Amino acid sequence: MVSPPRLLLCGDVFGRLSQLFKRVSSVNKSAGPFDVLFCVGQFFPDSPDRLDEFMDYVEGRSQIPLPTYFIGDYGLGAAKVLSAASRNHGNAGFKMDGLKICENLYWLKGSGKFKLHGLSVAYLSGRQSVEGPQFGTYSNDDVDALRALAEEPGVVDILLTYP
Numbered sequence: 254m255v256s257p258p259r260l261l262l263c264g265d266v267f268g269r270l271s272q273l274f275k276r277v278s279s280v281n282k283s284a285g286p287f288d289v290l291f292c293v294g295q296f297f298p299d300s301p302d303r304l305d306e307f308m309d310y311v312e313g314r315s316q317i318p319l320p321t322y323f324i325g326d327y328g329l330g331a332a333k334v335l336s337a338a339s340r341n342h343g344n345a346g347f348k349m350d351g352l353k354i355c356e357n358l359y360w361l362k363g364s365g366k367f368k369l370h371g372l373s374v375a376y377l378s379g380r381q382s383v384e385g386p387q388f389g390t391y392s393n394d395d396v397d398a399l400r401a402l403a404e405e406p407g408v409v410d411i412l413l414t415y416p
């Protein structure tokens with residue numbers, strides 16, 4: 254039998270990826286190894302002085318050490334990074350298992366359900382939309398789609414939402 258996956262969860266990241274992956278590395282040493290990191294809460298920076306560090310990862314100058322999925326698709330730089338990812342060929346179509354931002358980094362957009370290491374993961378990303386579609390928000394359509402997925406047979410092991 255395949256051993257179950259080992260997951261790490263974290264809240265607001267605010268773009269502090271160096272600090273995050275340093276922490277992941279030390280937890281991985283003491284209690285790992287871990288297969289996946291899920292981030293809920295704000296993933297992008299909330300202050301301009303964090304943007305360089307964040308973009309170092311997104312643009313491949315710094316490495317992300319394990320597959321990382323986020324739903325908090327808002328903050329500084331979000332519109333730029335996410336619109337570039339949306340235009341990327343590899344991300345075309347209906348990708349419920351995450352749009353690839355860079356090596357090991359995946360954006361869970363809108364709502365969806367996918368299989369990861371044998372687990373069924375469902376999500377609703379972003380915050381509630383007040384003024385129509387934009388990055389960082391979910392729409393009523395996303396909620397309806399999630400309701401439809403919830404009615405499919407089978408167990409959902411993990412539901413990611415925030416706030």
Ligand SMILES: *[C@@H]1O[C@H](CO)[C@@H](O)[C@H](O)[C@H]1NC(C)=O
Pocket residue numbers: 277278281282285286287318319
């Ligand atoms: C976690 O530890 C394993 C070895 O036990 C290593 O292969 C893996 O790269 C480490 N992952 C992270 C994210 O540090």
